[in-house]
Amino acid sequence: MIGLPVEETAWPGILREYLVFLRAEKGLAPRSVESYSRDLRRWAEFMARCGRSSPQEVEREDITSFLEELRGRGLSSRSLARVTASLRGLSRFMVEEGIIDRYLGYDLPSPRHPRKLPRILSQDEVGKLLDQPIPEDPRGLRDKAMLEILYGTGIRISEMTGLDLEDLDLDEGEVRVLGKGSRERVVPVGGAASQALREYLNTGRPRLAKHPRQRAVFLNQRGGRLTRQGAWEIVKKYASRVGLRDMMTPHTLRHSCATHLLENGADLRYIQELLGHASISTTQVYTHVSMREIKRRYLEAHPRA
Structure with a gap:
């Protein structure tokens, strides 16, 4: 599959709209918005490499491949769960905005990760x-x-x-x-x-x-x-x-x-x-x-x- 420069795809514009939505409509804190932005930039770059210039071209298997690539890079289960949640949120936004007519990978399970107990002082x-x-x-x-x-x-x-x-x-x-x-x-x-x-x-x-x-x-x-x-x-x-x-x-x-x-x-x-x-x-x-x-x-x- 022929790769594309990410700037020549629809993804940067969609992500900008979504991040504005998270700030203005959802009221997310700047640090949370930055986490979404970081995760979704990775996704946009992966889609461009795969030649997927717009959300309408995405297949469910693309999401699985993306998560597998991140796992291969050594991302922890906690980080993979966050990325999966970011993709679900973007998918909901695109459906609600009429960009796509079906959820992308909405049924993907979140990677399980052990819950760490918080550190406390005596x-x-x-x-x-x-x-x-x-x-x-x-x-x-x-x-x-x-x-x-x-x-x-x-x-x-x-x-x-x-x-x-x-x-x-x-x-x-x-x-x-x-x-x-x-x-x-x-x-x-x-x-x-x-x-x-x-x-x-x-x-x-x-x-x-x-x-x-x-x-x-x-x-x-x-x-x-x-x-x-x-x-x-x-x-x-x-x-x-x-x-x-x-x-x-x-x-x-x-x-x-x-x-x-x-x-x-x-x-x-x-x-x-x-x-x-x-x-x-x-x-x-x-x-x-x-x-x-x-x-x-x-x-x-x-x-x-």
Whole structure:
């Protein structure tokens, strides 16, 4: 089959339309859209090599061949499952837009992959991490408040950096959060996080702010909204100081918050609401993490373990 330059096919234009749809209509985060874009660029290049200049020319076997090629390149089952989901989404879009009249490979099974248990920190490790920022200057006050709210509420780093001043109600001990899928929820803020936030808002933030109309809670050195990546770099810096860098992912404090709540008797449904999970099945992973910790403590403490 004669290959084609991908620019001479219909695929680039269709993919541009689909990515706009994902951003504007589906409300996907930029990182998610970039993942779709990366997967589908591979697909478009594969189709061009196969001489398939438009979606109308695609056969079901083309999708199977594409996935087999990726598997041969060493892609993990998790990555293959994501690619398959990307192709399904594109297929649905093309049917709904009238580009094609049948789904392409809609019945393809997703490659199965083992679900990894999230990494968590012990309560002592969390304590050491949260004690690292020195709240003597604006950045130290900000960093202390950041770490306390991430662990104290279990919100995502992206949710934290998206907070505006009007989202805080520290008198009531509440924060309004805009989560995945633009779902809004209100989460409680405990004493330690509330105190750290008050100190930052009263003393630290005014010295970082460069413009009175800036509404972001967490600011960078230039007075703008702290980005997700900027916040993650700050978390990594303090984790490295206490030898926890290898344990940390952007969600480690979130996972640790949920697991410690469960270990101390919190109901799973409450944790689901706190974390903003649409399905209880997502939250149930913490029961497995908690059991892992119970087993570890048992082996350490029981005289006949």
